[in-house]
Amino acid sequence: MSRGDELLAGYEEEVETVWREMTPRSRQLCERAERFTPGGALRSHSTGTYLAYCDRVDGSYMYDVDGNRYLDLIVGMTSIIGHNHPKVAQAIQAQIPKGLVTFMPDEGWDVLAEMMCNRVPSVEKVWPAFGGSQAFMWAIRAARAHTGRDKILKIWGGYHGTYDDAFVMTPDGSPGLPKNTMDNILFTSWNDKEGTEKIIRENKDQLAAVITEGVQTGGTIPPKDGYLTFLREQTDKYGIVLIFDEIVNFWLDHGGTGALYDVKPDLCVYGKGIGGGLPMGLVGGNSEIMKLFSQNETFRIAAIAAHQGDPVTVAASTACLNIMTPEEIARINTNGEYLADGIRGVLNDVGIRGLVIGHGNHQSVHLTTADQVTDPISYLLNANTPGLKETLALFRRSLINKGVITLEAMMALRVSTPLTTSEIDTSLDAMRETYTEIHPILKELAPDLIA
Ligand SMILES: Cc1ncc(COP(=O)(O)O)c(C=O)c1O
Missing domain, CATH: 3.90.1150.10 (Aspartate Aminotransferase, domain 1)
Structure with a gap:
C-alpha cells in the first residue's frame, strides 16, 4: 500500500x-x-x-x-427557494379544500401560463407536464413532428432526464433502451464550435433538434465565445429546433438562461424547482411549434396526462415564480x-x-x-x-x-x-x-x- x-x-x-x-x-x-x-x-x-x-x-x-x-x-x-417556503405552503393550503384534481379548466393554470409567457422572452405558449423527463419527452416529440426528422444532437455529458432519447449518454446506450435508440442520437462537445458546425451540417436533413442547457450543470460550465448564439444561428440555418433545458438553470436569470445569454430557443423545458417543491414540468416555446400541443388541431402530438396542470402543483409553482423576482x-x-x-x-x-x-x-x-x-x-x-x-x-x-x-x-x-x-x-x-x-x-x- x-x-x-x-x-x-x-x-x-x-x-x-x-x-x-x-x-x-x-x-x-x-x-x-x-x-x-x-x-x-x-x-x-x-x-x-x-x-x-x-x-x-x-x-x-x-x-x-x-x-x-x-x-x-x-x-x-x-x-x-429552499425548503418549505411559507408562501408556497400557504398557496398549497389555500388550494387543498378547493380540490386536488379537477378535470375542469381552472384559472390557476391560466395565471401561471401568462406569468411564464411574460417572463421568458422566447416563450409565447406553455404546456404543463409533471416533471422534467416527461416535459422533455414531449418537447422532443414536438420537434420531430415539426420538422418531420428524427435525429437529436446532444452535448456530451449533458443530462436531460430519463426519457429514452433524452437520456442516452454514451454510444453504448443503456440497459433497457432499444438498441436502435442510438441511430437517432448524435453528440457534440460543449463550446466546440468547429466540431458542432460540422456535425450539424453533415446531418442537417435528419436533425430534428439540438438539445442543450444554457450553462452545463455538470461542472456548471458557462458557454464560451458566444456558443449559444452560434447554436441559434446554426439551427436557424437548417430549420432545426433549438431546445434549452432550463430544468436546473432557469433561476440564473429572471427569464432563464435564454434571457441571460440573449438567445431565443424554439422550445424550453422546465421542471424541478419550478414547482416550489411539488413535481411540476413545463414545455414553453414559440406559438408555431406549441400549436402541436393544441387539442384543437388535427396534426398534434400526444402530450396529455391525467394529472397535468393539477391545481395544487400549479398554485405552488405560481407562488414560487412570485418569490423569484429579479431582485431576489x-x-x-x-x-x-x-x-x-x-x-x-x-x-x-x-x-x-x-x-x-x-x-x-x-x-x-x-x-x-x-x-x-x-x-x-x-x-x-x-x-x-x-x-x-x-x-x-x-x-x-x-x-x-x-x-x-x-x-x-x-x-x-x-x-x-x-x-x-x-x-x-x-x-x-x-x-x-x-x-x-x-x-x-x-x-x-x-x-x-x-x-
Ligand atoms: C438538467 C436536467 N434536466 C432534466 C432533468 C430531469 O428532470 P426530472 O428528474 O424531473 O425528470 C434533470 C433532473 O435531474 C436535470 O438535472
Whole structure:
C-alpha cells in the first residue's frame, strides 16, 4: 500500500467512525430499507456509506432522524427557494379544500401560463407536464413532428432526464433502451464550435433538434465565445429546433438562461424547482411549434396526462415564480459569487489548486491545474481520476459530518434564497477545515494539485 493509500484508508476510518456515532437511527433505517426497496434507501447516491434519513426540512436546513442539522447546498439541485417556503405552503393550503384534481379548466393554470409567457422572452405558449423527463419527452416529440426528422444532437455529458432519447449518454446506450435508440442520437462537445458546425451540417436533413442547457450543470460550465448564439444561428440555418433545458438553470436569470445569454430557443423545458417543491414540468416555446400541443388541431402530438396542470402543483409553482423576482435572483447571484470567492480564498490559503466556476447562484469547484474548464467531459474525467475521486468522496463525507451537505466533488453548489451570508461563512469554515484534512492525502495522491 502506498503512503497515499494508507492516509486515505486512515481518513476513511476516521470519517466513518464519526458518521456512525452521529447517525445510529439512520443506519438502522437504511438496513431495513434494503428489504423492500431495490438498492435500499431511496436516493442512495454514491456516498460510500449509508445515508442520513430525513426527519424534516426547513429553509436552508435539513434535519435527520438522529437530530443532526445540515446546511443544504444542493437543495434538490434546484429548489432555489429552499425548503418549505411559507408562501408556497400557504398557496398549497389555500388550494387543498378547493380540490386536488379537477378535470375542469381552472384559472390557476391560466395565471401561471401568462406569468411564464411574460417572463421568458422566447416563450409565447406553455404546456404543463409533471416533471422534467416527461416535459422533455414531449418537447422532443414536438420537434420531430415539426420538422418531420428524427435525429437529436446532444452535448456530451449533458443530462436531460430519463426519457429514452433524452437520456442516452454514451454510444453504448443503456440497459433497457432499444438498441436502435442510438441511430437517432448524435453528440457534440460543449463550446466546440468547429466540431458542432460540422456535425450539424453533415446531418442537417435528419436533425430534428439540438438539445442543450444554457450553462452545463455538470461542472456548471458557462458557454464560451458566444456558443449559444452560434447554436441559434446554426439551427436557424437548417430549420432545426433549438431546445434549452432550463430544468436546473432557469433561476440564473429572471427569464432563464435564454434571457441571460440573449438567445431565443424554439422550445424550453422546465421542471424541478419550478414547482416550489411539488413535481411540476413545463414545455414553453414559440406559438408555431406549441400549436402541436393544441387539442384543437388535427396534426398534434400526444402530450396529455391525467394529472397535468393539477391545481395544487400549479398554485405552488405560481407562488414560487412570485418569490423569484429579479431582485431576489440578483441577491442570490451575489451570494453565490460570495460563496465562490470564499472557496477561492480557502483553496488559496490551504494551498490546493482549483477553479471555482459557474454563474451567480450556481457554482462548481474543480480541483485542477488547468486555467479553464470548458466542457463537462474533461471535468468528469478529471473528477474521476483515481485517488482524486476517492479523496473528494471522503471530503464530502467529512463535510457532511460537519453539517454541510454538497454534491460529489463540490459540483453544482446551489445558493438558495433562505441561505444567509453568515450561513455561507459557516460552510466556508467547514470547507477550510476539510480541505486542510485532505491536503496531506492530495500531496501523496495528486501532488500536482498542491500549490
Ligand atoms: C438538467 C436536467 N434536466 C432534466 C432533468 C430531469 O428532470 P426530472 O428528474 O424531473 O425528470 C434533470 C433532473 O435531474 C436535470 O438535472
